[in-house]
Amino acid sequence: MSERVVEVRDLRKTYGQVEAVRGISFHVDRGEVFAMLGPNGAGKTTTTEILEGYRTRSAGEVTVLGHDPVKRERALKERVGIVLQSTGIDPFLTVTETIEMYAGYYPSRRPTDEVIEVVGLTEKRDTRVNKLSGGQQRRLDVAIALAGDPELLFLDEPTTGFDPNARRNAWEVVKNLVALGKTVFLTTHFMDEAQYLADRVVVIADGLIVAEGPPASIAGREQMQTRIRFRLPHGAADPDDRVRRLADGTYELQVEANETTKTVHDLTGWALDHGLELEALEITLPTLEDVYLRLTGSEVGT
Amino acid sequence: MNDAALTVRQVRYTNRAFWRNPQAAFFTFAFPLMFLVIFTALLGGGTVILHGLPFNQSTYYVAGMSAFAIVTACYTNLAISVTFQRDAGILKRTRGTPLPGYDYLAARVAHAILMAVILVAICSAFGATFYHATIPGGIALLETFVVVLVGAGSFAALGLALTAVIPNADAAPAVVNATILPLLFISGVFIPIGSDAPRWVDVLGKAFPVRHLVEAYLGAYYGKPFFDFSWSDVLVVALWGIGGLLFAARRFSWEPRR
Numbered sequence: 223m224s225e226r227v228v229e230v231r232d233l234r235k236t237y238g239q240v241e242a243v244r245g246i247s248f249h250v251d252r253g254e255v256f257a258m259l260g261p262n263g264a265g266k267t268t269t270t271e272i273l274e275g276y277r278t279r280s281a282g283e284v285t286v287l288g289h290d291p292v293k294r295e296r297a298l299k300e301r302v303g304i305v306l307q308s309t310g311i312d313p314f315l316t317v318t319e320t321i322e323m324y325a326g327y328y329p330s331r332r333p334t335d336e337v338i339e340v341v342g343l344t345e346k347r348d349t350r351v352n353k354l355s356g357g358q359q360r361r362l363d364v365a366i367a368l369a370g371d372p373e374l375l376f377l378d379e380p381t382t383g384f385d386p387n388a389r390r391n392a393w394e395v396v397k398n399l400v401a402l403g404k405t406v407f408l409t410t411h412f413m414d415e416a417q418y419l420a421d422r423v424v425v426i427a428d429g430l431i432v433a434e435g436p437p438a439s440i441a442g443r444e445q446m447q448t449r450i451r452f453r454l455p456h457g458a459a460d461p462d463d464r465v466r467r468l469a470d471g472t473y474e475l476q477v478e479a480n481e482t483t484k485t486v487h488d489l490t491g492w493a494l495d496h497g498l499e500l501e502a503l504e505i506t507l508p509t510l511e512d513v514y515l516r517l518t519g520s521e522v523g524t
Numbered sequence: 525m526n527d528a529a530l531t532v533r534q535v536r537y538t539n540r541a542f543w544r545n546p547q548a549a550f551f552t553f554a555f556p557l558m559f560l561v562i563f564t565a566l567l568g569g570g571t572v573i574l575h576g577l578p579f580n581q582s583t584y585y586v587a588g589m590s591a592f593a594i595v596t597a598c599y600t601n602l603a604i605s606v607t608f609q610r611d612a613g614i615l616k617r618t619r620g621t622p623l624p625g626y627d628y629l630a631a632r633v634a635h636a637i638l639m640a641v642i643l644v645a646i647c648s649a650f651g652a653t654f655y656h657a658t659i660p661g662g663i664a665l666l667e668t669f670v671v672v673l674v675g676a677g678s679f680a681a682l683g684l685a686l687t688a689v690i691p692n693a694d695a696a697p698a699v700v701n702a703t704i705l706p707l708l709f710i711s712g713v714f715i716p717i718g719s720d721a722p723r724w725v726d727v728l729g730k731a732f733p734v735r736h737l738v739e740a741y742l743g744a745y746y747g748k749p750f751f752d753f754s755w756s757d758v759l760v761v762a763l764w765g766i767g768g769l770l771f772a773a774r775r776f777s778w779e780p781r782r
Contacts, residue, residue, distance in 0.1 A: 274620060275620070276616070276619070276620070276779075296622045296624070299620065299621060299622040300622045302620075304617075304620040306613065306616060306617065306620070308613055309612075309613030309614070309616055309617040310609070310612030310613040310614045310617070311614065311617070312537075312541050312609075312614060313545075314540075314541040314542075314544035314545050315537065315540065315541055315544075319537070319540070323534075323537045324621060326525070326530070326533055327530070327621045327622050327623040328621070328622060329622075350544070366617070370621070370622070
């Protein structure tokens, strides 16, 4: 059996009258990337900060690397790296100085050059923090968290505010962490991020877990309908009763996943018979986003 | 590493960042020296009556500005800078590392005390060179050193305590100045409190630590016949410092206040 790095049972957190986390249970195994996916205000950061030891919990059991994080033990902090949702770095130190300063707090540490390389800041190693771009500072956040060679990394919305290119780069950084054998606890509200990075996902909405599983099959995703879309030349007849014509002129039909091959065959046969081209033909599996919207759409605001 | 080694190491990083921050370096270092030059240029020609004797104002200001330097480096600068670090999330990040919080704050305080000592040394050298303010020797020098250390440590503790009531970094300079500027004026830092000073200024000033710091410094640095050094002044400053430390220990916030 794989080793449990994080174990959470019936966690609750109440702020005054508001119950931000309403009884959630999950676990994280060693070596996996675990993503907590949910809209803003779902309880992601509250949960993460309880695991990190910043917040107390109202009820439930929490174990991180065998410790109760609320005790804020040094022995636990030495094994954990934290990338908070928003934190500052002293603006007047250089990248190298910053990483070395933080590395010095830990008993074991990774070589500074290696850490800088992992996050792709080698060219900026002697640049002061206040001369770095937002994306570069975020990568330095990850470098600082890595400096003490932690077993477990918390990444709270690591790519929020990034442009698409920077997000891609950040994802490669996380992939590098996995290659180093780290366990990663990630929160995000981006579907594609969870899909690309996570081994396992929990979807949280309104303080409750509404789905859990690998991104490919979460909430019966692999059994949801396939969507087929295409365009037809103006004036062509409709090919099939099941096809809907969308407002932009695109045709769409949704079929059970196990009927995809047959449907495509029928469609292309029909097109050949009529001498037509199925322009911009695309066949898409339901995205994690579809699943997510279905799950959170019914939960949020209830 | 043990706590002491961690703290010493942290002081070095704090120091490096301090000198690269033009505002911090300017306000901490240039202000007291600038005030010293301005006050002595404008008012330094006069005398103040102390114990019935005329005392040279320019000489007086060397001590006044030394006390001001201690307050600036330890109270003003520390409170503003730590509030900034708190609001920027630097304190929260540090809190998530194995570095004990008290080691981090001890390093900030130690650095502030170090800056105060250097500033007082500069003021003294300046005063000896230009304003006939002879640097004392022997016991008096030792007493002066104790006053500087106790004063710096106490005002640093009060600076940390004050961060607990500063709502955010934008408000920090206003809150810090509102608490300290009136005291500087009624405590003999900028204006000597002579025998002819209004009674309420005398009484009110003595209720707070700045006046005692100034008296202790004058007493230690110049001594008789103009001033009396009294350990009770040092004690009052130290008690304020302990009070500040206790308050900070209970109410200090590592995260931005909402």
